[in-house]
Amino acid sequence: MSKRRPYIRPMDGWWKKNPFFIEYVIHESTAFFVLAYALTLLVGLVRLGQGETAWSAWLASLKTPLAIVFHVCLLAGAVYHAFSWFKLMPVTLPPVRIGGRKLRADEIVTGGFVAAVAGAAFIYLLVWGLA
Amino acid sequence: MSDPGKIIEIEVLRYNPENDEAPHSTVYKVPFTDDMSVLQGVQYIKDNFDGSLTFRWSCRMAICGSCGMMINGVPKLSCETFLRDYYPNRISLEALAHFPIEKDLVVDWSGFMEKLESVHPYIIPKEKRSPEEGEYLQTPEQFGEYIRYAACINCTLCYSACPQFGLDPDFIGPGALAILHRYNMDSRDGGATRRMELVASEEGVFTCSAAAYCSEVCPKHVDPANAVNINKINASKDYFLRFLRPKGES
Numbered sequence: 001m002s003k004r005r006p007y008i009r010p011m012d013g014w015w016k017k018n019p020f021f022i023e024y025v026i027h028e029s030t031a032f033f034v035l036a037y038a039l040t041l042l043v044g045l046v047r048l049g050q051g052e053t054a055w056s057a058w059l060a061s062l063k064t065p066l067a068i069v070f071h072v073c074l075l076a077g078a079v080y081h082a083f084s085w086f087k088l089m090p091v092t093l094p095p096v097r098i099g100g101r102k103l104r105a106d107e108i109v110t111g112g113f114v115a116a117v118a119g120a121a122f123i124y125l126l127v128w129g130l131a
Numbered sequence: 132m133s134d135p136g137k138i139i140e141i142e143v144l145r146y147n148p149e150n151d152e153a154p155h156s157t158v159y160k161v162p163f164t165d166d167m168s169v170l171q172g173v174q175y176i177k178d179n180f181d182g183s184l185t186f187r188w189s190c191r192m193a194i195c196g197s198c199g200m201m202i203n204g205v206p207k208l209s210c211e212t213f214l215r216d217y218y219p220n221r222i223s224l225e226a227l228a229h230f231p232i233e234k235d236l237v238v239d240w241s242g243f244m245e246k247l248e249s250v251h252p253y254i255i256p257k258e259k260r261s262p263e264e265g266e267y268l269q270t271p272e273q274f275g276e277y278i279r280y281a282a283c284i285n286c287t288l289c290y291s292a293c294p295q296f297g298l299d300p301d302f303i304g305p306g307a308l309a310i311l312h313r314y315n316m317d318s319r320d321g322g323a324t325r326r327m328e329l330v331a332s333e334e335g336v337f338t339c340s341a342a343a344y345c346s347e348v349c350p351k352h353v354d355p356a357n358a359v360n361i362n363k364i365n366a367s368k369d370y371f372l373r374f375l376r377p378k379g380e381s
Binding site: 004007018020021028092 | 148239344
């Protein structure tokens, strides 16, 4: 008779056992900050549909100190979320070749950051120009 | 100069399926020199304290992939990890995470072996050629496409680094998928279509949540996370492009 009795270790609290996984769970969780901001914008859209009074009330509510703190937290969460995904880009992208040369990991990450900052600045200037 | 008088505490998670209900820790005080690896520390315990301590090893030079274990919670090859880097702290050893423990530091790898077999880890020639037609030629660029993934030594450290494999043991996992990618990327190979069903399956690449710790711990810098994520793109392309391809016999 076989004496084998393989022991399967439980996975409870797996993410607390390694600093790498703690960071992983934090950066995955920051997706909720992005979700919260999307919902905030969605509420704004609904309020816009309800007419001028509702829209103005929504705009005023964004200017309260609590709303500003909320938005600063959302911005920090969203920036960290973006940062963590840019850091992962060399792993998630297929090899990127420019002029026959394969880009190094740090070049891909830097390229991502530059594109994000340039894109954000472009949208900011565009909205500023319209406003 | 090494100091032969140094003693390091090594805590080993022991499990004997014949006597133990669950694994338990035992601490050994091991004299060591600066040139001693963790593997040598474990061998010292077996030779001097308890001959029943069970662990796998072979080459002692980080190429056979046998001696992986959790060293202070991190999957590493014990032959290329040195006791001096942990001294004077205690070092804890445990069988590779996420695999069933067979005995002490030995895990059950049968699941991994089945997965490895399932990815068709060999060249399926694009076109049949007779020996008279000569060898399959390959340019350095074509060689460069897959050589990184060919460095895998099947040590399974990446599986112990993968939370998704720990939560779902059916996941094909980083190592076998990196090997799958190695053959798909080989210019002599024509088996990508045959392997695609597995790539896109429930147990395939989409189980990966891109923690990417597998690539961190890989002792051969294979970058399995990259292989898995490239195949997410490949599987998506394969799925969506089928709607654009002309129907009917060509």
